[in-house]
Amino acid sequence: MSLIIAYIGKKGCVMAADKRKIGYFGDKENLEILEQELYNGDISSDGEFKRRADELGISVKITDDATKLKIVGNCVRGEVSTKGTFETKRRRVYGTSNGYQLVELIGSEVTSRTSGKTGIVIFGNNFAKKMAERLISKRLKPSSSLKSKGEMFEEILREVAAKTPTVGINCDVLKQEPNFDESQAQRHLNVTIDNDVKVLAKFRQTLTEQIVQQSIEIELAKKIINDGDIGKVVSIDGNILYVQLNDKTQAMDGNWKQLAAPGQNVIMFTESNDVKIGDKVTIDNEDLCLKKDKSPLKCDVILCSI
Template sequence: MSLIIAYVGKKGCVMASDKRKIGYFGDKEKLAELEKDLYNGKIDNDEDFLSKANELGISIKITDDANKIKVIANTIRGEVSTKGTFETRRRRIYGTTNGYQIVELLGSETESRKAGKSGVIIFGNEYAKRMAETLIQRKWKASQSLRYMGDIFESIILEVASKTPTVGNKVDVLMQQPKFSESDAQKHLNMTIDHDIKVLIKFRQDLTEKLVQQNLDIEMANKIIDKGEVGKVVNVDGNMLYVQLNDKTQAVDGNWKQLAAPGQNVLMFTESDNVKIGDKVIIENEDLCLKKDKSSLKCDIILCSL
């Protein structure tokens, strides 16, 4: 659902892309039918696209704010991606003066990496690419400046967008003109791409850790006890009580680290002067208290079920 057009040569690199992003939700077979009509050019505007999706029972979210191209260290990177069930597949072009590389990634693993010196490169679905190629052949002149090439690429993307909803009508254009020989260009690209992939790996690792933590938070939050007996008083020292947890209760801290297992003692505080060894401790209406008279207790731990 993208269209990226790049020129790489002696003058530098210019790259243009649309900003469209489309999210789907619905039956896989119906979705395949919708995509078939899209890529065959049977749907040529957003209204018909939404109407056809509604007819098939497919929910769609269309946005035109995705940043598909960016400048990284005198290099322009363009990316199209497809989210699978378990991994995201990325296809990237990195372009600078006198050189480019096309990188295929699955997750953060490099599947292929190809280098070139110059040319016009197009990323997109086959239907959009065919239209763009025809328009480039009609409008292209090698003697044009990079800025003028960028204007041409923008006009091509807008024309394609008017004929297929797979491409949006908002366009980004970026240009870089560092002074690199062909060999220097590839050396610079190698360093830039290696670093960029390391950044992606770190991002994915951080994201995985966050997701794991979120899942743990949800799991443990569901175990927080808000009702029932949790233990009994085994020692009284002024306003401090030592409470032995029952066989279904554990104590954890704010990071869900276990502080006390079932059968172990935890410290609680009371303002009552009528606490006896053996008194039951309960949680009632989410309040920690003694069972016999509902006098309030306090502690700095979280009580959870196993």
């Protein structure tokens, strides 16, 4: 669901990309039907797309704020991606003066990498790509400036967007004009891409760790005790109580780190003057209290089952 047009010349690189992103969910066979109609150019407007999706029972969400271009080093990077069940597939074009590379990744693993000197690279579905190629062949003036080429690409993106909902009317245009010869360009591309892929791998690792931590937190949150006995008073110091947890209760801090295991003591606070050693502590309808008279207690821990 993208259209990226890149021009790589002797004096620099300019890229234009739409900002459309489409998410959809539904029956796999009906999704394939919808995609085929989209990519063949049978559906020409957002309204028609939504109506056809409704007919097929497909839920769709269209946004026009995706960022598909980025300046990386002295290069412009364009990326289209497809999210699969387990991994995200990415196609990238990196361009600079006198050189470009095309990189394909699954997750953060490079599966394909090719290089070129100068030319035009287009990423998009068949309908959008062919339409863009026709318009470029009619309008491209090799002697025009990078700025003029960028403006032409922007116009072409909008014309294509008027014919297919797979491309959005909003777009970005970026350019870079370093003074590289062909060998310098490829050396810079190699270093830039290697570092960029490492950044992606590190980002994915951090994201994975966050997801794992969130999963742990969700599971622990399910164990928060809302009702039931949690322990007994074993020591009293004014309004401070030392409560020994029973064999089914543990105490966690706000980061879900265990502070006290079953059988260990936690500190609680009371305003009652009638607390005795051995009094049972309970949670009654989410309220922490003494079991005998429901006197409220306070503590700075999260009480969970083991």
